[in-house]
Structure formats: C-alpha cells, structure tokens
Amino acid sequence: MSDHSDNEEDDDYRYGIDLDDDEYDVRPTVILMGLKRSGKTSIRKVVFQKMSPNETMFVESTPRITKDRICSSFINFETIEFPGQMSPFDSELDARATFKTCGALLFIIDAQSDYNDAMTTVADYFVEAWKINKAIKFEVFVHKADGLTEESRVETKFHIYHAVREMIKDKLEYNQENVDSITITYHLTSIYDHSIFEAFSKVVQNLVKQLPTLERLLDIFNQGSNVTKSFLFDIVSKIYVATDSEPVEMNIYELCCDMIDVTLDISSIYGSGDNKQPFDDSSAAIIRLRSEQVLFLRQINKHLALVYIMKEEHFDKQGYIDYNFMCFKEGIEKVFLMKNKNGIRDS
Numbered sequence: 001m002s003d004h005s006d007n008e009e010d011d012d013y014r015y016g017i018d019l020d021d022d023e024y025d026v027r028p029t030v031i032l033m034g035l036k037r038s039g040k041t042s043i044r045k046v047v048f049q050k051m052s053p054n055e056t057m058f059v060e061s062t063p064r065i066t067k068d069r070i071c072s073s074f075i076n077f078e079t080i081e082f083p084g085q086m087s088p089f090d091s092e093l094d095a096r097a098t099f100k101t102c103g104a105l106l107f108i109i110d111a112q113s114d115y116n117d118a119m120t121t122v123a124d125y126f127v128e129a130w131k132i133n134k135a136i137k138f139e140v141f142v143h144k145a146d147g148l149t150e151e152s153r154v155e156t157k158f159h160i161y162h163a164v165r166e167m168i169k170d171k172l173e174y175n176q177e178n179v180d181s182i183t184i185t186y187h188l189t190s191i192y193d194h195s196i197f198e199a200f201s202k203v204v205q206n207l208v209k210q211l212p213t214l215e216r217l218l219d220i221f222n223q224g225s226n227v228t229k230s231f232l233f234d235i236v237s238k239i240y241v242a243t244d245s246e247p248v249e250m251n252i253y254e255l256c257c258d259m260i261d262v263t264l265d266i267s268s269i270y271g272s273g274d275n276k277q278p279f280d281d282s283s284a285a286i287i288r289l290r291s292e293q294v295l296f297l298r299q300i301n302k303h304l305a306l307v308y309i310m311k312e313e314h315f316d317k318q319g320y321i322d323y324n325f326m327c328f329k330e331g332i333e334k335v336f337l338m339k340n341k342n343g344i345r346d347s
C-alpha cells in the first residue's frame, strides 16, 4: 500500500494504489459534457457501473453536476458530468477550479440527431477550457454510432472533425493562436458494442504517463512467449490500460473482453472463495478456441490482469510462458513502485 507526501506529482494519476478515500482533496478528473440526451449518463453507467445498455433507456435526465469517484479499480479518478442544459462556464460556476484539475475533457455528440448545435458547443467549450488548462486531453465521442451505416459513420466523424476544426481555427486565429495548439481525438462510440470500452481505454491511456514502458514490457513478453496480442486490463471496468505495439483488431479485443466476462461470471456464480470479488491476485483462466488459438487471463495484482492470445502450436511451452509472465509481473510492479517511490509502506 502506498502513502503519499506532497511532491511534484501531486497533479498526477495514482494508478494501482490503495488510498484512503479522503487522503486526497484534489483528484484529477475526467469531465463529460454534451447536449441533453446525448448519452453522458448512459456511458458512465455502462462503463463504470456495469449497467446493461438496454437499461439506460430508463435513466432520468441529469438535473445537476454529478461527481463519481472511480476508486474501486486500478483507474483512480473522478468523473464529473455536466447536465446538457448547463454550461460549465456560467458565471455562477467556478470554471477555473473545474478545469484546473481536469485530465481529460470528453464531449459526447449524438450522431443520430442534428448535431450542428453540438459542434458549436464543442468548439466553444474546448477553447475556453484550453485557455484555463493547456494540458487537458480533448476527446470527442461521436456517439450512438450503432444507428448509422458503416459508410455514414466514417462520413459523420469526418464531417464533425472538419467543422469543429474550422470553428476552433476561427476562434484561435482571433487570438493569434494556431488551431493545432488544441489536439482533439475523435472516437466512434456506442454503448451497444465494445466501442465505448475501446474509446474509454484510449482516453485512460492518454492519461497514463507510464504507457510507453508498459507497451515495451508487453512487446517483450509477447516476443519471448510467442504471444500474438496482449492487453493489460483493469479488470473491474474492462478498460485496457495498455496493449503491445501491434494494431488492435476489434474482434480480438472483443474476445478478450468476453474472456473477462466469462471468467468473472463463472467465478461469481460457482466460485468457492468467501471474497466478495469474483477474482483475486492469483486468478487465471485458459480457453482453447476453435480457431486453433488459446486465450489466457492471468491476474497481475488486485486490479490488473494480463489477457493474451496465442497460436495453439506454441501452447506446450508453458514453462517459458510462466517464467516470462513472472518477469512481466515484476516489471509492472517496479513501474508503479518507482512512480510512488516517495512514500511506500507495507500493507
């Protein structure tokens, strides 16, 4: 367990540490904004509270600013949702305080609606927030993509990207700033498939400063173990904190998410442990697939699991893989211990 003392990392994300909840007054935040009924609450509930997508049809409109601490998992941040009808820049709200500690600012656009107003609002809010805090990661979710054809998904994202860029350009040029000063990442999302988890994974990865080291560790593990693809998952949220440098194929990612669901479901229904959580530090599962591949899940610590896929022909080299996994696990621990070197105590 880790203790904390004031240091230059005070504005940082504290991943993988058990904190007493009140230990920090200031916690970096992920802010969700968007017009009314764009899907903000649904996204929070599906990703962090395991609500099924169909149930979101009954969520009520959010009347006030809603803060939610995500601290049961490895991802240790706070989400803040602004109701569609409220601007964070209203004079009665303290926008400076809100955006000073903001890590990522997500704007949700309902792609199934007329999104002209939404695009204007994105441009306004992003420029205002950027003026307060230039380190914010700006993200747009082109949401409810399930209702669009494959072709119009790409077109819609492209159209929104260009229109917002033009609006931001006009605003920044007025202040003699360059439009490229604000980097925005666009994601096509839906709560009805894995795209929302994939997009949130990218948001989180954008905030993990140790990402290059984690990717390198995964690459080394893959090369030494003949693994095709591996993901480092935060098991509770199904967000992957890192993956190796090979491109992510959506079907492999979905398979890995399903592996987590299956393992946790079986474990919570039939598991013998009296622990409330259906997994622990030494949880593991292996599934041989019809495609002559093997899927593995191996827990690294309380929060993180390595999920990887390999060809069946390499499956017999278990000794190597076990050894490499031990080295990988130690590597991960070192990455986060170094990060917290200023105050370590044993739990």
Ligand SMILES: Nc1nc2c(ncn2[C@@H]2O[C@H](COP(=O)(O)OP(=O)(O)OP(=O)(O)O)[C@@H](O)[C@H]2O)c(=O)[nH]1
Pocket: 034, 035, 036, 037, 038, 039, 040, 041, 042, 043, 053, 055, 056, 057, 058, 059, 060, 061, 062, 063, 082, 083, 084, 085, 143, 144, 145, 146, 147, 189, 190, 191, 192
């Ligand atoms: N088809 C589809 N519907 C979605 C998706 N996400 C959310 N919805 C629906 O959109 C409606 C509005 O969702 P909310 O989560 O309440 O939207 P909100 O942005 O929080 O709304 P306010 O609180 O009023 O600002 C609900 O009926 C959801 O079921 C999605 O990915 N696809």
